[in-house]
Amino acid sequence: MSGGAVAVTGLGLVTAAGIGVQDSWKGVCGGRSTAARTPVLEGMPVDIACSVPAYDPNDLLGRRSTMKYDRFVQFALIAAIEAVADSGLDPRAWDGARVGVVLGCGMGGLRSYDEQHRRMRESGPEGVSPLLIPLMIPNMASGHLGMWFGARGPNFVTATACASGATALGSALDLLRRDVCDVVIAGGTEAGILPLVATGFARMGALSTRRLDDPERASRPFDTDRDGFVMGEGAGILVLERAEHARARGARVRAGLAGYGASADAHHATAPDPEGRGVALAVTAALADAGVAPDEVDHVNAHGTSTPLNDAAEAASIRRLLGDAPVVTSAKGVVGHTLGAAGAIEAALTVLAIEERTVPPTANLTAPDPAIEIDIVRDQPRTHHSRVAVSNSFGFGGQNAVLVFTEGA
């Protein structure tokens, strides 16, 4: 199975809690939700979201970046620039053929689609920009990263809805173990806070609606009074590297990516299997892949969306498969549900939890659901030494992706 261990040597984050790993981690550990009224959603049935703080794309990515890169690509580039710098790798010196890029993305450039659709309605086909397709298609996220860094190895985008980021990291792990690549820039990105998308999620009853006047309290994973998720946006990028390659260049190993498991519920388009069979398959496969026993897992970064169904089913699965010992958290209380980016953002947070020996709190968990019998961190970050940590991601479509990280590679 294994072609050798894989190390995480670089991290980059763009979240509603901040641009950059430091601000994002600080925000998540602060346990305060970033959800707020969102001008772009004005007049929509749900008008709250967790938005990335304002930034100047030209400042960070150069001239005409808003014309070249949809917002979801901008996030990926900003996070990747941070992650590659953090890894200490020099893209001018590396063998680009041995560097891959794999990103998760649930939606792609819907902002550009929206804008050009408006132009077509107003001015007819001749008003449509020739830049539409290169702005919009989801695989441009990995494509542009390849161009930016001169990475000429395998380059693709995975789409498993809210599990996309984790699926991308798992696929990157395969490329490294098969020795196709020495380095893979992997993660996920999403920028879907748009009137049509938010309304689509609202119409299917997935979003929190109880606290539109008190948005900071709306996203409350595992709380008795949870009633849906709050949309977020952002990107998480990890530089993954064959551990041997990392050691040879004296790189700092931030954690190991030891295992990946994937499965499908084969049950329902949007509802989780109440018996959690798909999740069990993915968790079991990930642990076996990592070569660890269930009782070795001491931390779980939960998918924890704050929807009634997900959180109950996920908590039951954690309890049944891993027992009550792992210390559990969900970042979605703070940064919202970033859809295709979530698995990657949460993977980066899992690495930080291992490194910092700190598990961040789950925001707004004031009255834990009594049916949930797992140890969830609330109120304050908890000092905790995680040696083996699991990060769960589940997508609409019933797709499950589970990653196992270890202290050291």
Add this chain to the structure above:
Amino acid sequence: MSSTYDQLVTLLTERFEVSPEDITPDTTFEDLEMDSLFMVELLLVVQSEMGVRISEDSATPADTVARAAELIDAQTAAAGS
């Protein structure tokens, strides 16, 4: 240079994020890192801002800014005659 040239410079500055000091009459669109897709986008903007329609295959990234201004002037004259 002509007022059309000046308008084009303004348009490149305001809509295509080019610094005015980077533009001379002899500057090509390639020099400004504008590829063929950006040329089509530029012609769309010229049409909406200046009311002049230039066909997509008449201007290329290898053209200079002065040449594009001449095209616009020629098209304006043709439309007016």
